[in-house]
Amino acid sequence: MASISRNLRRSLVPDRLRRLHLLLSQHPREYVTAECHRPVVLHKRGPDILHDPWFNRGTAFSMTERDRLGLRGLLPPNVVSSQQQIDRFMLDLTRLQKYARDGPSDTYPLAKWRILNRLHDRNETMYYKVLMENIEEYAPIVYTPTVGLVCQNYSGLFRRPRGMYFSSEDRGEMMSMVYNWPADQVDMIVVTDGSRILGLGDLGVHGIGIAIGKLDLYVAAAGINPQRVLPVMIDVGTNNEKLLKDPLYLGLQEHRLEGDEYVSVIDEFMEAVFTRWPNVIVQFEDFQTKWAFRLLQRYRKTYRMFNDDVQGTAGVAIAGLLGAVRAQGRPMIDFPKQKIVVAGAGSAGIGVVNAASRTMARMLGNNEVAFESARSQFWIVDAHGLITEDRADIDPDARPFARRKAELGHQGLSEGASLVEVVKKVKPDVVLGLSAVGGLFSKEVLEALKDSSSSRPAIFAMSNPTKNAECTPGEAFEILGEKAIFASGSPFHDVDLGDGKIGHSNQGNNMYLFPGIGLGTLLSGARVISDGMLQAAAERLASYMNEEEVLQGIIYPPISRIRDITKEVAAAVVREAVAEELAEGYRDMDARELARLSEEETIEYVKTNMWSPVYPTMIYKTD
Numbered sequence: 131m132a133s134i135s136r137n138l139r140r141s142l143v144p145d146r147l148r149r150l151h152l153l154l155s156q157h158p159r160e161y162v163t164a165e166c167h168r169p170v171v172l173h174k175r176g177p178d179i180l181h182d183p184w185f186n187r188g189t190a191f192s193m194t195e196r197d198r199l200g201l202r203g204l205l206p207p208n209v210v211s212s213q214q215q216i217d218r219f220m221l222d223l224t225r226l227q228k229y230a231r232d233g234p235s236d237t238y239p240l241a242k243w244r245i246l247n248r249l250h251d252r253n254e255t256m257y258y259k260v261l262m263e264n265i266e267e268y269a270p271i272v273y274t275p276t277v278g279l280v281c282q283n284y285s286g287l288f289r290r291p292r293g294m295y296f297s298s299e300d301r302g303e304m305m306s307m308v309y310n311w312p313a314d315q316v317d318m319i320v321v322t323d324g325s326r327i328l329g330l331g332d333l334g335v336h337g338i339g340i341a342i343g344k345l346d347l348y349v350a351a352a353g354i355n356p357q358r359v360l361p362v363m364i365d366v367g368t369n370n371e372k373l374l375k376d377p378l379y380l381g382l383q384e385h386r387l388e389g390d391e392y393v394s395v396i397d398e399f400m401e402a403v404f405t406r407w408p409n410v411i412v413q414f415e416d417f418q419t420k421w422a423f424r425l426l427q428r429y430r431k432t433y434r435m436f437n438d439d440v441q442g443t444a445g446v447a448i449a450g451l452l453g454a455v456r457a458q459g460r461p462m463i464d465f466p467k468q469k470i471v472v473a474g475a476g477s478a479g480i481g482v483v484n485a486a487s488r489t490m491a492r493m494l495g496n497n498e499v500a501f502e503s504a505r506s507q508f509w510i511v512d513a514h515g516l517i518t519e520d521r522a523d524i525d526p527d528a529r530p531f532a533r534r535k536a537e538l539g540h541q542g543l544s545e546g547a548s549l550v551e552v553v554k555k556v557k558p559d560v561v562l563g564l565s566a567v568g569g570l571f572s573k574e575v576l577e578a579l580k581d582s583s584s585s586r587p588a589i590f591a592m593s594n595p596t597k598n599a600e601c602t603p604g605e606a607f608e609i610l611g612e613k614a615i616f617a618s619g620s621p622f623h624d625v626d627l628g629d630g631k632i633g634h635s636n637q638g639n640n641m642y643l644f645p646g647i648g649l650g651t652l653l654s655g656a657r658v659i660s661d662g663m664l665q666a667a668a669e670r671l672a673s674y675m676n677e678e679e680v681l682q683g684i685i686y687p688p689i690s691r692i693r694d695i696t697k698e699v700a701a702a703v704v705r706e707a708v709a710e711e712l713a714e715g716y717r718d719m720d721a722r723e724l725a726r727l728s729e730e731e732t733i734e735y736v737k738t739n740m741w742s743p744v745y746p747t748m749i750y751k752t753d
């Protein structure tokens with residue numbers, strides 16, 4: 131029988147230990163934690179349980195449970211194990227996938243999503259077990275890139291509602307509406323207003339799919355209990371003319387609210403959710419750039435919130451950029467010498483440049499000279515070309531990084547210079563795309579990068595979904611050869627370079643950080659999410675890959691390791707929250723005890739609190 135760690139043993143009384151041994155004999159060891167061992171109290175019986183995906187376990191209900199919960203006779207008599215259920219489902223899934231093509235040129239992503247979604251609707255535990263055990267195959271279905279296709283087709287795919295919808299029509303009602311949600315505890319909310327879904331633009335209310343997909347990763351990667359997650363869509367209208375005219379559109383058919391009216395809706399939502407669930411964490415997702423920064427500044431000092439596109443993406447990019455330095459055989463401290471061209475000056479691009487330049491400045495001494503030197507390592511190109519001081523109506527968020535007049539002359543560049551011109555003149559170590567323009571890193575741009583001052587030029591084609599990637603790994607390796615480092619926001623296959631050589635295609639997606647940021651914040655009980663906590667998360671991700679992997683060009687972990695990396699990131703966030711005296715503790719772990727935990731004990735503490743897809747003991751209560 132598998133052994134139980136000392137920490138876990140300490141937290142269990144003897145009869146629970148017996149059940150734990152039973153669980154260990156039925157499930158992979160990593161699933162069995164104290165968190166999944168808590169009994170669940172039910173206030174419903176019979177068919178109500180079978181229709182509730184949180185509690186339903188179908189044919190896996192034992193005979194004693196069927197008696198206890200009024201289920202006897204409501205299910206076929208053969209009791210099966212959870213593994214037999216998964217085997218049966220997987221067989222059916224493979225068969226259905228085969229006969230349910232989505233279209234002539236396409237393979238089966240939407241068909242797969244529909245089948246998985248039906249399981250999500252009837253048995254959440256089983257759904258997450260399938261997802262976790264097949265994360266490489268199904269993360270790209272429930273998350274990027276297929277989630278984009280799902281949002282684009284949401285009116286046709288919609289079956290059962292999931293999550294909550296707040297609209298501009300609900301002004302004045304939100305405080306009472308939040309009590310319509312059935313869970314008394316919510317740990318994690320992902321909220322979107324649907325205004326910029328991946329690189330697909332304004333998808334209005336159909337953007338709820340992205341919040342659902344992000345929370346699927348919170349459950350699968352971070353072990354947040356699926357009963358305590360809440361996807362939210364704030365429908366303030368849409369500026370997508372097609373949706374405004376579409377008779378099948380599910381949202382408000384009016385233009386988006388603007389200005390103070392818009393802010394007041396978001397304010398009301400924040401007040402309502404933090405009143406009912408004071409300890410909740412709110413992740414802002416896919417808000418158009420003009421609101422992303424403003425809302426972040428407005429709430430980050432008072433609420434437990436962060437913006438994934440601005441802050442999660444920045445951390446993931448920093449980890450990858452540091453990986454690219456190490457891949458050149460140089461120490462991370464050489465990062466401030468890297469010349470970086472960024473294509474895209476939206477929430478993601480500016481978020482990356484802000485955070486990466488701060489990281490450089492810290493390495494250089496954190497004073498004014500250091501900041502100035504760090505700033506000068508970045509060239510930002512947007513839809514109008516190179517951003518310089520000469521630009522009229524410059525976006526205030528981009529202003530600090532506009533190239534100075536004095537620098538331009540000797541570089542032979544001017545306001546609005548094209549991307550290819552900038553790459554030719556600057557000879558950057560890195561080109562990083564967050565432009566949402568597929569193919570932007572054209573043959574010409576990649577050819578120009580051959581003159582890079584780096585021994586291993588790095589290409590980050592980070593825009594999503596797949597067709598928005600600035601280039602493919604095939605294009606990058608073909609032109610730049612085996613030394614190139616490649617990462618993309620959506621997954622691509624590695625490239626066979628012949629002679630047994632592989633061009634590694636890394637996935638540089640904020641999924642490697644947001645689950646750990648959320649989990650670490652929850653388990654530390656930090657009241658806000660500080661820059662230091664975000665930096666600690668990024669640094670842990672950066673150091674996760676070992677020297678050998680990095681030298682091979684592997685700068686991000688494979689998705690199969692997402693649960694492990696998330697645990698490590700969460701522990702780093704907890705420790706930083708403690709160091710900054712922001713941690714207030716979680717459940718029976720108070721701030722003082724948290725501070726006494728060693729690094730290893732913090733990791734064990736995180737692991738113990740991660741939910742796993744194991745059917746818990748159920749107890750029926752009448753009130």
Ligand SMILES: NC(=O)c1ccc[n+]([C@@H]2O[C@H](COP(=O)([O-])OP(=O)(O)OC[C@H]3O[C@@H](n4cnc5c(N)ncnc54)[C@H](O)[C@@H]3O)[C@@H](O)[C@H]2O)c1
Nearest residue numbers: 328329419474475476477478512513565593594619639640
């Ligand atoms: N990989 C990840 O983890 C990750 C995270 C966040 C966002 N993203 C992706 O980043 C993209 C951008 O997101 P955003 O919120 O910043 O969007 P945005 O629309 O606010 O910004 C896009 C930026 O690209 C610029 N741009 C447009 N055409 C260009 C061109 N031809 N050359 C150079 N720049 C051009 C625009 O001027 C703008 O500054 C999206 O595709 C999104 O999916 C990826």
Ligand SMILES: O=C(O)C[C@H](O)C(=O)O
Nearest residue numbers: 274328416439594639640
């Ligand atoms: O959702 C993703 O895959 C990454 C990112 O948040 C995005 O907006 O593209």
Ligand SMILES: [Mg+2]
Nearest residue numbers: 328415416439
């Ligand atoms: Mg996003």
